[in-house]
Structure formats: structure tokens, C-alpha cells
Amino acid sequence: MAELRLTELHGSLTDRALTSMNFLNEVSHHYPDAISLAAGRPTEEFFDLEEVHRYLDLFADHLRSRGYDEAAVRRTILQYGRTKGIVHDLVARNLAVDEDIHVDPEAIVVTVGCQEAMVLVLRALRSGPDDVLLAIAPTYVGITGAARVLDVPVRPVTEDDDLAAVVKAARADGLRPRACYLMPDFANPSGLSLDLESRRRLLEVAAAEDLLLLEDNPYGLFPAAGVDRVPTLKALDTERRVVYLGSFAKTGLPGARVGYVVADQTVEGPDGSTGLLAGELSKIKSMLTVNTSPVAQAVIGGKLLANDFSLVAANRRERAIYAANLRAITDGLAARFPGGEVTWTVPSGGFFVVVTVPFPVDDVLLEKSAQEYGVLWTPMSHFYDAGSPIHALRLSCSSVAPDQIDAALNRLAALITDQLP
């Protein structure tokens, strides 16, 4: 009988970045009756199967309106497709309308969710063992995990670090920092955003240090009530320093698994020829997933067409739900912890609130919370590489029913109070 040993499989499989995702999923499956403030999935309030049919039809009609005959319409949606995607032009229009980002559609690669976009970029940028990725800490587990799978070392950049100093320190260690990964808007997990001034400074540092910025923006369309959106790094990027990682999971439809990357950087070949980084990413994609399901792309394309390319417009109701939930959570925390021993962030938007407590928060406490208190959340330790104790946990406002927030916070408060000395 074939018997494999885990220690003889790829090292990422025993790495915390991959096992923690599994652990968190398992906890939520084991305690289905616990109220979840853990899941970062979007609200299901407006899910509608009929819309999927409608979007498919709209995209087919769009192709017809562009002169495709019926055979070409069927071929575009049902056959193997262009590696870089079939809705790249619609995505470019969406970026222009919603983000004031103006790029050549040829610089866009449509991907199997934003996760594949990260994988493509990390793979392209690693030419040898000295190449490292910098990442703002605490860091989204998806980028850390992708880096592990691709053997790319990650150096964290903490809030107190100066990016330029981190780059110089890495170089002094003989390493080559290729890029810095961050979510400037309502980051996962911190919930924090960069102000306009910080964004401009970051672009200057990237230019001065010849570094790419990997801007991941899944939550940008969901500012809190009354908050104005800040331009993305890519919208401010006049030097093609920013590789923009896009997701439709929260703004389009998670079940389509469609994302994209804008990679308009120039790549010079050894023969002096030049092309776009998107072209190189496409070569890698052809060996990872061949192309993103055209059926799934057609669904997203149809949603873009149905909303005149504006996902801001398409997500008005969702934004209102998230904003109300976020407010309910921070107000609810304020009502329950007036003393100052427990603190929390009050994000200007997005899905996540970080609660800091006067004791370490680990997986054992999460299991206890699930089992004895009936509430799920995420230990912030999962977003730090080092194994040192972290005194914080992440709450998500995106998929909890509004009428359960009070109960969830009561349970969380009971748990926290019971841990206090």
C-alpha cells in the first residue's frame, strides 16, 4: 500500500500559514451553532440564482452587440478561452468608473479569484533564493500562504517600521526585496487604512528604493457611513510602481471565483524586446489554471454590464449592511467595556474590528469560546509570522445577522470578563 509521510511532502504543508486556515475552518464546522464573528465572507442577503441566469444572458447579448455571431458567442463562453480572460475590457471600464484607474485592458489578467493573482505575481518575482517579499504586518494569511507554497520568504513590515529602512536592512542581509504587499483600504485583518499623505509617501519610497507595491483592494468599496473613499495607490501611481490585485468576491459574486491583476509594468527581454508584466503572468497562468472559467467570467461580466460598470452602484445595499454592522459592533463594545482594559479599533470601513485584551489570545481560547460561550472570532496571532503571544482578536461584521450582533457581543464579553484577573 502506498504510504506517504507528511515530512516528505512540501514544507508549506506543515507551515502555520496553511494549517491555521484549516484549523479555523474546522473550528467553525465543529460548532455550527456558535454565532460567527470570524467569517469574512460577504453577506448572503441579496444572493439570487435568477441573477446568475440574467448575467449570463446579458454577457451573451453584449457579445452579440459587438458583432459576434451565435457560434462565436457560444465559443467565447463555452470553449477554452484567452489565458488573460474574456472580460478584461469590462474590468478596465469598471476600474475607470469606480476607481479612476485608467489602464490598457491588455495589462489585465483575469484570475481565479484574487488568490491566483497573488500566486502569479509572487511566482514571477522570485528568480532565486535571495528574492523576498515584504508585507505590512499583521498580514493577510492568503499572501503568506501563497508565499509559503512558492518558497518565497516574507519579511514583515510593522506599523512602527519605516519601509525604506526595512528594504535597506534586507539588502544588508544579502536579500533582494522585490515588492511590498499591503491593503491600503480597511485592511484584513487590521481594519486600518492609509491616509492620502501616507499613500503618496509610500509611492515615493517605492520609487526611491526601486520596489513594487502589491496593492490588494477587496474592501475599498465599503467605507463606513459618511466616510469618503480615498484614491487607491494605483490611481495615484504615475510610475507603474503598483501591481493592483482585484477581487470580485465581495463586490461581484464569491461563487464565480473571479479576480484580476493589473500589471502594466514593462518587462525587457534579453534581446531588448519589451512587453507587459501581464504577459509574463499570463504565461505562468497557462501552467496553473490555463484560463479562468469563461462561464464564471460571463457571470461577472454580466453583473458589470447590468450596473453600467459601477460596483459602487451595485453594492449600495451591501455597503449599508456592513456599515450598520460595523457600527453595531464598535458601539456594542463601547457599551460593554467602558473601563479601558479592553480596547478596539474603530475602522473607517471594511469588515474587521481588532479587539485588544489584557491576556494572550490563542487557538485554545478560541475553542473554549466556541464550545462554552458559543461565539467565534479569529485570534490575531494567525496574522503574525512569529509564534509570540498576541493579545488581540479579530471580529468580522460582514456575515453576521444584524439581530445576532448583540448576543454575539454578550457572549464575547462574558468570555473576556472570565479571562480577566
Place this chain on the structure above:
Amino acid sequence: MAELRLTELHGSLTDRALTSMNFLNEVSHHYPDAISLAAGRPTEEFFDLEEVHRYLDLFADHLRSRGYDEAAVRRTILQYGRTKGIVHDLVARNLAVDEDIHVDPEAIVVTVGCQEAMVLVLRALRSGPDDVLLAIAPTYVGITGAARVLDVPVRPVTEDDDLAAVVKAARADGLRPRACYLMPDFANPSGLSLDLESRRRLLEVAAAEDLLLLEDNPYGLFPAAGVDRVPTLKALDTERRVVYLGSFAKTGLPGARVGYVVADQTVEGPDGSTGLLAGELSKIKSMLTVNTSPVAQAVIGGKLLANDFSLVAANRRERAIYAANLRAITDGLAARFPGGEVTWTVPSGGFFVVVTVPFPVDDVLLEKSAQEYGVLWTPMSHFYDAGSPIHALRLSCSSVAPDQIDAALNRLAALITDQLP
């Protein structure tokens, strides 16, 4: 301005395995009027957008019949989903019905096409620089390319090689052969199949040498007219030596980009716990694509439901087309080359015929063929790793219109005749 150099990106990007795919695509785009005997895509004869709608509805009804309420139906198809997939149980029934393969659905990971399945397996099996993949040569470029992207060396096993000897030679070189990749049925590109006796022997060698076999089976449902199917390696596998790579691109719908891997091997953790290889692949998948689009899976699930889980039944018309085209090509070659200077394979099924000619066949000749003779095919050199000249080309019967085969062969015959001394 950010300027990247190709030589400072991942090495796979300048590797022939990745650039050749690009080259072949470009040639076919440059000469859209040439008749293509190059493309291995399935026939579009029966593509039907209405079927996609019907399959989606069938899958939703299936969930309802299993007791899902409407919210659960919507969540299953539209939300983020289970990493290992939502149609794994339907795939298991399809394998039982069509292949007499009986596996626990938990041993199946539904993937973004078969390509992602290959990537998952190759990534899991590479724990260090000594791990190598063996692959029957000539070799499908998809596995070679995936191996390049993942820094996994590939050792070819030629027709004349004895697999056990190749394994021993690799070990003598300090390498660890982890698996041998092959398509036992109507292989791409050779068109050849293994007989039952060879399959049994291969399984014995794999057991004796403690090697996994990676069985890729995209064409197995398409035997030539009058030819009986031979059991897959996985159907003969009593020792869990075979990792089975499945595709729905040719038998389901290419535009869904759904494939799967059966990985029922046991993996033992350092603490003595055991799980399935599928579970480890799922951990990697969570960092590559998170999950396969549930919308796309629902389309494939619906097609399986619509055909009582038999893709043999669903593909009767397609099989007839491929068989007739294959026959037309080999008969047409016989009529045009009676002399014996040019020879070709007469495959017992599948999409591909290999034509051997008395001169080297390279990319320059392909361009000449496209431009001056108006016919496209694939140089067999793309399927060999070494740069040595190969005197053969691959013809595909799957996507050429039947009434164009004669014209295509006339053009090919003119090209070949003009090259003869």
C-alpha cells in the same frame, strides 16, 4: 518608471515549456485562415448556452432534493465554498459508472481544470531539490510547464526505457523519483495507449519501486469506432499507487474549467495521525485558488445529473465525430503517401495522429506551413525536452470541420512533398 528585466523574473518564464505554448498560440492567431490540425480543443458542434442554464437549474434542484432549503441552495452555489469542491460526490458516482473506479468522495479534490490538479500534486510531492518527476516521453507540455513553474525537475522515460531502470538510474544520481506521469489512453501527443498487460506491469513496477503513478485521462472516453475501452490504471489499482487526474474539458464543458484529482493515498503525520493525500492537496489549493468556482461546478454537476452520471452516454455524438475524423485523417494520409517515406500512427482512439517525415520539423517549418500552405499542426519537438531535431509532427482531429480534412491533408501533403529531396 518601474522597469523589470525578464532575466530577473522566475526562470520558467524563459523556459521552452512556457514559451512554446505562447508561440503556438501566436501562430494560430496570425494565420486565422489556415485550417487547423493543431488545436486539441473539443468540437463545438453541440455547444448550447441553454444547456448551461438547464444544468445550473438541475444542480439547484438536486440540492433541494437532498433537503437543502433555498438559502442553503443559494449559499452552496453563490458563496465561497468547500475547498475540495461541491460536486465531489457526483464525480465519485461518475467514476463508478463510467470507469468502475470506486473511491471515497473525500479522496477527490475538484480543481480548476486538470491543470490545477497537476500543480497540486507536483507541489505536494516536492519536498526538496532531490525530488524529481518521471514522465513518459514525448510528454504533454502542461505537465512539463507545471513542473517548471514549481521548480520540479522532470526526467523523461522514453518508449525504449524500462521504468524500473530509469528509477534506479535517478536514485544512483542522488535523486528521489516521486512519481511517473503518463496518459495510458490515447496520449497527448503520441496518440498511443497501453494494453492491459502493460498496465498491470506498470503497477507492479510502481509497487516494487515505491513510486506513485500520475494517471492523466482526458481522452479515455473517445476510442475509435469498434474499439473497446481498456480499464484505467486507477481501476486496476488495488494498492493506492495511482493518483488519478481527471478533466471535464473534453467530456463536460471546457468553459467550466472544472477538473479533479483522486488522491486516496494515506499520509502519515509526524505525530502518527493519518489523513488522505487529498486533504494535503486541499491545503495547497486553499492558497492557489481557494476553491473552484461553485457556479462552474454546478454546471458540470448538472450535466452529470442530466446524464445519470455517465459521460460515456453524454458523449456518444462527440465520440462519433472524433472517430470519423481520426479515420478520415489516417485514411487520407494513406491515400497521399503510399511510398513509405512518410509514416504515421493509427491510434485506437483519442485526438492525435503523429506523422513521421524524413526531415526535421521545427517552428520555422510550421510558420512556412501556415503562411504558404494554409495548414496548422504542431511540431513534435515541443513535446521533448532536449533541443535535438525531431522528424515528426502532430495532427489533431478534434476541432477540424469534417469537410475540411481533405483540403488540410492536401495542403500538408504539398508542404511535405516540397521538403522531400
